[in-house]
Amino acid sequence: MSVFKAPLEDTKYLINEFLDTSELKGSPSLLELTPDVTDSIFDEAGKISENLLFPLNRSGDEEGCSISNGKVTTPTGFKEAYKEMTESGWGSLTCKEEHGGQELPHYIANAVDETIVASNLSFSIYMGLTIGAYNAIERFGSDELKNKYLPHMVSGKWSGTMCLTEPQCGTDLGLIRTKALPQDNSSYLISGSKIFISAGEHDLTENIIHLVLARTPNSPDGIKGISLFLVPKITSDEQNILLDSNHVTCSAIEHKMGIKASSTCAIEFESSEGYLIGSLNKGMKAMFVMMNSARIHVGIQGLAIAHASYCGAVDYAKERLQGRALTGTKSQNQSADSLIVHPDVRQMLMTMKAYTEGARALSTWLSFKLDVSQEADDPQVQQNADELVSLLTPVFKSFLTDIGEIVSSLGIQIYGGHGYIRENGMEQYLRDARICRLYEGTNGIQALDLVGRKLPAHMGKYLRHFFHPLSLFIETHKEDEQLSAFIQPLAKSFSRLQVATLTIAQKGMSNPNEAGAAATDYLKLFGLVAMGYIWSQMAEQIIHNKGTLSDDFYDAKLKTGQFYMERILPQTGSLLSAIMAGAESTMALKESQF
Numbered sequence: 198m199s200v201f202k203a204p205l206e207d208t209k210y211l212i213n214e215f216l217d218t219s220e221l222k223g224s225p226s227l228l229e230l231t232p233d234v235t236d237s238i239f240d241e242a243g244k245i246s247e248n249l250l251f252p253l254n255r256s257g258d259e260e261g262c263s264i265s266n267g268k269v270t271t272p273t274g275f276k277e278a279y280k281e282m283t284e285s286g287w288g289s290l291t292c293k294e295e296h297g298g299q300e301l302p303h304y305i306a307n308a309v310d311e312t313i314v315a316s317n318l319s320f321s322i323y324m325g326l327t328i329g330a331y332n333a334i335e336r337f338g339s340d341e342l343k344n345k346y347l348p349h350m351v352s353g354k355w356s357g358t359m360c361l362t363e364p365q366c367g368t369d370l371g372l373i374r375t376k377a378l379p380q381d382n383s384s385y386l387i388s389g390s391k392i393f394i395s396a397g398e399h400d401l402t403e404n405i406i407h408l409v410l411a412r413t414p415n416s417p418d419g420i421k422g423i424s425l426f427l428v429p430k431i432t433s434d435e436q437n438i439l440l441d442s443n444h445v446t447c448s449a450i451e452h453k454m455g456i457k458a459s460s461t462c463a464i465e466f467e468s469s470e471g472y473l474i475g476s477l478n479k480g481m482k483a484m485f486v487m488m489n490s491a492r493i494h495v496g497i498q499g500l501a502i503a504h505a506s507y508c509g510a511v512d513y514a515k516e517r518l519q520g521r522a523l524t525g526t527k528s529q530n531q532s533a534d535s536l537i538v539h540p541d542v543r544q545m546l547m548t549m550k551a552y553t554e555g556a557r558a559l560s561t562w563l564s565f566k567l568d569v570s571q572e573a574d575d576p577q578v579q580q581n582a583d584e585l586v587s588l589l590t591p592v593f594k595s596f597l598t599d600i601g602e603i604v605s606s607l608g609i610q611i612y613g614g615h616g617y618i619r620e621n622g623m624e625q626y627l628r629d630a631r632i633c634r635l636y637e638g639t640n641g642i643q644a645l646d647l648v649g650r651k652l653p654a655h656m657g658k659y660l661r662h663f664f665h666p667l668s669l670f671i672e673t674h675k676e677d678e679q680l681s682a683f684i685q686p687l688a689k690s691f692s693r694l695q696v697a698t699l700t701i702a703q704k705g706m707s708n709p710n711e712a713g714a715a716a717t718d719y720l721k722l723f724g725l726v727a728m729g730y731i732w733s734q735m736a737e738q739i740i741h742n743k744g745t746l747s748d749d750f751y752d753a754k755l756k757t758g759q760f761y762m763e764r765i766l767p768q769t770g771s772l773l774s775a776i777m778a779g780a781e782s783t784m785a786l787k788e789s790q791f
């Protein structure tokens with residue numbers, strides 16, 4: 198059985214020492230968030246994740262969800278845990294105080310989120326979907342809808358979903374067929390079939406508030422004719438007393454590779470009453486606005502699974518005795534040395550640690566930029582942060598969910614054959630991690646978003662928000678000998694990223710397949726450089742302005758960072774070669790040759 202520990206020390210280091218919050222220095226909510234306040238939030242989140250949610254992770258995976266007569270039952274213990282988590286406010290950290298939430302900034306809430314997700318991804322999905330729906334209603338809904346629905350979603354009485362996907366339409370939402378028929382009373386009757394709806398039906402709450410993409414009669418074709426509707430599972434009166442079924446039924450649940458305790462439902466809407474959110478035919482616009490925070494959330498899922506797998510792997514590598522160290526026996530009193538003495542096992546552990554801690558630092562920094570994009574006093578500062586977050590969101594989502602899979606696969610490898618055995622818990626991480634590369638826009642689509650939309654946006658303006666500070670950082674520290682192990686590889690990989698950017702921009706203009714074929718490699722190259730940048734910033738701060746944690750902590754941080762720069766960042770070289778090779782061999786075969 199694998200073990201789990203919340204990443205408390207690293208999280209506190211990132212929030213209290215690493216993160217520069219000066220862009221929001223006047224914000225009253227930040228003034229209240231002193232280290233003792235935030236530390237106690239993380240401590241409590243750690244306790245509840247380790248003691249309440251992690252014990253339900255394996256059992257939830259084994260038991261899964263079941264369906265009978267359209268009613269979905271979640272695994273044993275989920276209902277009680279959901280009540281406890283929502284009643285104690287863990288599901289509503291970023292929600293507005295007027296709706297009963299705590300209005301914490303994203304950089305704090307997302308750090309808590311990592312711990313909760315790491316302990317039990319399936320469970321966290323029910324809370325995460327509710328927050329997604331809350332955000333959409335809060336941002337685009339009428340006051341009437343907000344007042345009626347949001348307090349109950351925040352209290353945990355009602356939950357939420359996002360209903361986009363249909364059998365014929367996944368990535369291409371322009372193919373949506375679900376219909377919305379206007380009624381005299383300004384409501385709509387929604388009819389259609391949605392599939393793959395996370396938390397679409399369950400027994401955790403008394404009502405479920407579905408957000409549904411649908412088309413009104415005579416709306417324009419494609420994504421320009423899609424609107425967003427709020428459709429409750431059960432109707433309610435003005436006092437929110439539940440009334441009748443709204444003809445929303447769950448016809449099936451999916452049997453999946455992972456996240457088995459999260460219900461994934463086929464939902465039928467049969468003339469169900471719904472209410473427009475935002476403007477008619479602007480449903481996709483609302484979705485796009487929500488996407489940054491939703492995709493960052495999925496990136497955090499990748500980080501969280503990586504952390505969970507790392508916890509199990511470290512514990513096992515120290516406990517399991519096999520073979521002797523190449524340099525001679527380490528533990529004379531034992532029949533063999535522990536796995537951790539072997540360079541190959543070390544290599545895997547270091548890779549897991551370097552990716553996971555780098556991802557956590559990126560997450561803290563990007564989450565803070567999301568706060569700046571929403572809270573900064575100066576509109577120009579807000580806009581710059583918004584453009585930076587837009588640029589980096591597809592990189593973050595894809596790179597971190599790729600890491601979730603790489604790290605959880607290494608976690609199995611460290612366990613050897615025992616990693617392949619269910620009861621040890623490590624294979625579940627890999628199965629669970631796999632979905633994160635698929636939903637909320639597949640990683641391939643993220644790469645196209647980066648190359649096709651974000652790079653060319655405003656003649657490369659978004660890109661400059663990242664490239665300029667990075668160039669400046671390299672320029673400022675290039676003569677610093679204490680940092681040379683960081684700055685030299687960073688400068689080399691950054692120049693590779695610049696060459697790749699230019700090449701894609703030039704070749705992509707004459708042949709879009711060139712950009713399409715390079716996109717995934719380019720995104721990885723971008724992610725590796727971004728992580729190299731964050732590791733270098735951590736190193737710079739530790740070397741020149743160390744905080745109050747133990748020397749051992751900083752020593753490990755610097756050595757892990759150095760491992761990243763020496764052993765992982767050089768992948769940028771092969772990625773650049775692949776990008777420079779162009780699209781020809783990728784597109785060379787006729788379809789009949791496959």
Ligand SMILES: Cc1cc2nc3c(=O)[nH]c(=O)nc-3n(C[C@H](O)[C@H](O)[C@H](O)COP(=O)(O)OP(=O)(O)OC[C@H]3O[C@@H](n4cnc5c(N)ncnc54)[C@H](O)[C@@H]3O)c2cc1C
Pocket residue numbers: 359360361362366367368369392393394395396453461632635636637638639640641642645
């Ligand atoms: C467990 C689970 C939970 C989910 N939860 C939800 C939910 O809560 N709500 C919801 O609405 N949906 C949900 N989904 C659906 C999910 O978001 C979609 O599966 C995903 O968007 C991909 O769509 P698709 O499966 O139809 O794949 P497709 O769109 O058919 O794509 C198949 C492959 O082709 C690639 N591809 C497609 N189009 C292009 C293109 N133009 N250019 C290049 N490559 C392309 C894709 O990257 C992918 O590799 C969930 C799915 C699963 C499995």
